[in-house]
Amino acid sequence: MKTLTEMGKDALTAKRAIAKLTTGDKNQLLLSCAEALRHNCDSIISANAIDLDNGRENGIKASLIDRLTLNRDRIFAMAEGLEQIAELPDPIGQFENMKTLPNGLIVGQKRVPMGVIGIIYEARPNVTSDAFGLCIKAGSAVILRGGKEAINSNRAVVSVFKDSIRAMGIDENIVQLVEDTSRESANQMMKMNGYIDVLIPRGGAGLIQSVVQNSTVPVIETGVGNCHVFADESADIDMAVNIIVNAKAQRPGVCNAAETFLVHKNIAEKLLPPAVAALRKKGVEIRGDERVQAVIPDVKPATEEDWATEYLDYILAVKVVDSIDEAIDHIAKYSTGHSECIVSQSYENTQRFLNEIDSAAVYVNASTRFTDGNEFGFGAEIGISTQKLHARGPMGLKELTTTKYVIYGNGQVRK
């Protein structure tokens, strides 16, 4: 088993190899890996069966077993994912802001690979394939550190990729899997400055906070979403009901699902009864403040903790507010900066909400569930950034790259 430092050194060599590949080479590699996934479907399923057996033995819960499970459909979907990435335009090599300075120097920014990208993730083996595809297309070597529950599946998938890589005569270390799935290996990855250029955690809030708190390698924080829908005084009632039901209940376990519903006091009596009825029909538990309880007597009381919670479940916190100011203040206090929506017919208030809400995605009259790379038309995403540095919102291929200045001179020196 290679040490992480050895893996880091191998990645430094491999990043120079992959940086030299043309777009055509990279696409051919992705297509060949997709084909190999399909061809080796049975052996991947066998490896996955070991993980599933271990998981059941260790008593992991059913939802995790589901996420961990690979079958023919899921492996074919991973292959299709790689083929879709092959079809995306290559951001590498584009030039931006190229110009000639008064002294004759030609200066511009060339889009280039990050170098080495580290991904720390949990139990979904499909992340192994998705992250590999995006990092490779973005021209970087990738070090994958998945969860211990999926180690046999991940090893099988990476082994299939390495066969395809070697068959094309490319340095197989453009992808490396960390075999040691202890907490120490994750912590060590977070300190690999000089080897890893950026670290992207994909998983629950605990994993992400651990990486943000401990990493000295630059991090892109992804995915924690305490998202809000605010129904303003002038909201169309039917639209507000549709949007909150969709934002909460269409798929509650994802980061762009709504967790708190703020309702202007002047429409509370008209909006809350149909909204709560529609939400409950979808199985959503409502937790309301006193003014919500005044309209809907049988709701569970909301506590301070509810405002700050990302349920990722069929639970919604509901609060009546006096004004758009109170709504904006509440969001400023409790939001994780992911996605927020105003439902309103007021020009002034929609403009204020768009301007004053400091989140990655700010919506007028649409469900927060649209914050997604595919929905926004990027074709694929590595995650949704909730930080302000480098990338904010859904991250596509371009966000996995960087630029360098290139300068063409003919002997210029500085005066």
Add this chain to the structure above:
Amino acid sequence: MKTLTEMGKDALTAKRAIAKLTTGDKNQLLLSCAEALRHNCDSIISANAIDLDNGRENGIKASLIDRLTLNRDRIFAMAEGLEQIAELPDPIGQFENMKTLPNGLIVGQKRVPMGVIGIIYEARPNVTSDAFGLCIKAGSAVILRGGKEAINSNRAVVSVFKDSIRAMGIDENIVQLVEDTSRESANQMMKMNGYIDVLIPRGGAGLIQSVVQNSTVPVIETGVGNCHVFADESADIDMAVNIIVNAKAQRPGVCNAAETFLVHKNIAEKLLPPAVAALRKKGVEIRGDERVQAVIPDVKPATEEDWATEYLDYILAVKVVDSIDEAIDHIAKYSTGHSECIVSQSYENTQRFLNEIDSAAVYVNASTRFTDGNEFGFGAEIGISTQKLHARGPMGLKELTTTKYVIYGNGQVRK
């Protein structure tokens, strides 16, 4: 004295105030601060005199005393700096990639302020004014934490700014100075996630490494430059001499100055004698490997440590290499990723160097000293980023901002 947490809370309020200012408001504030600096020149000089007295009492060295000194010219230069920032185009509010999706949603990215920017710096009081001006124009509140040597000067400058801010009826906490200049206050700032959106260290390698190693707030790493000039086999001898003399000796104390000169073996005998003579004429000490010593017998031997050192002084490490491959490998091993130059007349080799060198600025036939916001035409810079995330190379106003997605719907929900 406010605690850092109190300052953080005040900054969260102030960032909402400054985000609402128009470009006109911000420019007016900068001009009024510039005027106030000139008007209060004497009181700033008096405050600076206390720092200088303290510094001399504590025996700080002459070069530091020079950096610490404020006089009429330097204060007027600070004022002019603010006026220049007022003239720069405002990046805030620009829209990018705005488009209508098939479902009718209009989606785009709006350029918005970071929110709260933290700057940790050392003894130069002019950074107080420069950083204030850039952060304010970029629409963010700023928390400044300068060195203890300059605390009286910094307090005087910030006090002048706060008077101008209050006079315009703006929240004075858009700029705050950390009065506690202990190491603990810097360490505490590095952990202020939720208050500070980005931390930018400005100063020596020690300060920058301390921030990179300890900060949980996202950091933009600036300024450490172990820069290389490589004279290829086909280099024009005169051009190579001019470029290395300029890159090393025009201003050796800055991050874009060259520290190592790599010379192709086939031109070593022709290039080294005139280059070393010209460098020595400028007072540069040469440290060479064995093959340099073979051509110039009286050079000091270079050690492994020399290849890794950013001298920031009249010292240059010189090495003879067998090929462009050896030059690229040497740079990959020792460079800090700032600026590197090839002097060459070979189309193939210049292209290889531009493609394969992984640094913020890669030059053909020009001095590394051009890596600078003013030289590149940005008008002002907060520093030179040597990291790959968010910004790389000279950082202007745009690099002090972020974007958010704004989405205009009319009731869309996700299927």
